[in-house]
Amino acid sequence: MSLSVVALVVVLIFIMLGYQFNRNDGKIEQGGLVQFDSKPSGATVDVDGASLGSPTASKATLTAGQHFVSMQRKGYESWQKSVLVVPGSVLWLNYAHLIPNDLKPENVAEFGALSSSIASPNDKWMAAQEDPAVPRIQLADISGDSVKMTALDLPSGSYTHPAAGKIQSFSLETWDPDSRYILVKHAFDDTQTEWLVVDTQDAGRTKNVTKLLDVQASKLLFDGGNSAILYAQIGHDLRKIDLNAATLSRPLVTNVADFSLYDTSTLVYSTLLDPETKNRTVGYYKDGADKPQIIRTYEDDGQAPLKAAVGKYFSDIYVVIAYGNTLEVLKGDLPTDDNPTKSTLKSVKTIDIGANGAQYLTIRTEGRFIVVQNGPTYTTYDTELQKTTTTTLKGSTDVTKEIGWLDNYTLWSDRDGMLRLYEFDGANQHDIMPVVSGQAASLSPNAKYLYGFIKGSDGSYHLQRVRLILP
Numbered sequence: 001m002s003l004s005v006v007a008l009v010v011v012l013i014f015i016m017l018g019y020q021f022n023r024n025d026g027k028i029e030q031g032g033l034v035q036f037d038s039k040p041s042g043a044t045v046d047v048d049g050a051s052l053g054s055p056t057a058s059k060a061t062l063t064a065g066q067h068f069v070s071m072q073r074k075g076y077e078s079w080q081k082s083v084l085v086v087p088g089s090v091l092w093l094n095y096a097h098l099i100p101n102d103l104k105p106e107n108v109a110e111f112g113a114l115s116s117s118i119a120s121p122n123d124k125w126m127a128a129q130e131d132p133a134v135p136r137i138q139l140a141d142i143s144g145d146s147v148k149m150t151a152l153d154l155p156s157g158s159y160t161h162p163a164a165g166k167i168q169s170f171s172l173e174t175w176d177p178d179s180r181y182i183l184v185k186h187a188f189d190d191t192q193t194e195w196l197v198v199d200t201q202d203a204g205r206t207k208n209v210t211k212l213l214d215v216q217a218s219k220l221l222f223d224g225g226n227s228a229i230l231y232a233q234i235g236h237d238l239r240k241i242d243l244n245a246a247t248l249s250r251p252l253v254t255n256v257a258d259f260s261l262y263d264t265s266t267l268v269y270s271t272l273l274d275p276e277t278k279n280r281t282v283g284y285y286k287d288g289a290d291k292p293q294i295i296r297t298y299e300d301d302g303q304a305p306l307k308a309a310v311g312k313y314f315s316d317i318y319v320v321i322a323y324g325n326t327l328e329v330l331k332g333d334l335p336t337d338d339n340p341t342k343s344t345l346k347s348v349k350t351i352d353i354g355a356n357g358a359q360y361l362t363i364r365t366e367g368r369f370i371v372v373q374n375g376p377t378y379t380t381y382d383t384e385l386q387k388t389t390t391t392t393l394k395g396s397t398d399v400t401k402e403i404g405w406l407d408n409y410t411l412w413s414d415r416d417g418m419l420r421l422y423e424f425d426g427a428n429q430h431d432i433m434p435v436v437s438g439q440a441a442s443l444s445p446n447a448k449y450l451y452g453f454i455k456g457s458d459g460s461y462h463l464q465r466v467r468l469i470l471p
Helices: 002-016 209-213
Strands: 019-022 027-030 032-039 044-047 058-062 065-072 079-085 090-097 106-111 116-119 125-129 136-141 148-153 168-175 181-188 192-199 219-222 229-234 237-242 256-262 266-271 279-286 293-299 306-313 316-323 326-331 346-352 360-364 369-374 377-382 387-392 410-413 418-423 430-434 449-455 461-467
Touching: 032 065, 032 079, 044 058, 079 090, 106 136, 116 168, 125 168, 168 219, 181 219, 192 209, 219 256, 229 256, 237 256, 256 306, 266 306, 279 306, 293 306, 293 316, 306 360, 316 360, 316 369, 326 369, 326 377, 346 377, 430 449, 430 461
Parallel strands: 032 090
Antiparallel strands: 019 027, 032 058, 044 065, 065 079, 106 461, 116 125, 125 136, 136 148, 168 181, 181 192, 219 229, 229 237, 256 266, 266 279, 279 293, 306 316, 316 326, 326 346, 360 369, 369 377, 377 387, 410 418, 418 430, 449 461
């Protein structure tokens, strides 16, 4: 009996580790666990043409190697992907959006005009600016089945009124990470600009960042943990702004060309060419530190595109640098001083991104996906699967903005006025509905509806949606 128990335990351990009998070659081989899920759930799963029998959410241990997976549910288009199963690994295929066969757009709000729009990070709100000269924001609550509209009128004293005979324009730039505040850019008197932070819960508390501190910023970013804190590029200096205290910090980094935010309060930057040393650098600054830390130094003429980003996937920190036509992926700890010989960062991947370099560079999905874009082409490096894919957006019109993300795995494009969905690796592409190019799109929080803007035949604009999860 003891031997039987031991044997049973050994067998169970081998099963847990993914070992199974391969009928094709008569050998016991280690496979990998694959987790399946879909929106909506309840889809049947086929692997290499054979049904698994259990609808999503489900799982199965598959033999190592390449497999063709499909998920289907009545009323929806099939989801398909070729995947590589690695022995002893867990592969998550839990991000499949099943798209209905018959999409029926419906209008849910009307606007006389539309100049700019942005969707909130929590997917609950869409903000729209109708006439750019009018200081009013239309706020759509898309969190439920019924869309509720609210007009936010900016206080007259919160912005500078244009001189007689001059015009003004308001444009919506970005939401804060908590989806409460909107950063608005106000242009007036031909060449003047100022930045407003609008509280969507009380527009009367709008703050004029430019007037408050008497500074001219070319770029502003909300802090990731405190929406009263912003980081500003003023000239070529990077500074911290505290709206509540009405204070402006010393220059945190100088000679800055561009910057982005990693985690809640760590800034990643690239510099302009130093005329004396003929060097450019990429580095990071952590809030509260005495000085920034240099990650890489480049000696050149300052012409090659240079961008950097930092991300963390589980316990691994990745630094990615797009320099010229090369994307370099480094892994390790961020340096704590400017001595490069002490850095633990090691190059783990080099990717050719084309002669034009990187127009946009970002790290998504809690550090898993490194995405570099130039015009209509984006390249994704999957740090989990260590796989690189390159996708060109369908269409022929110029792409002048960064591609949008609906969730952690799905991107969208409005090229040629068609809202199209792509997965991070370019798979499972879908044309959804005609939209106005350059405006926002968003999923509702429960992924039931997909929203976008359309222009009617009478010249008016509409917020419209399609239902992605059928009743």
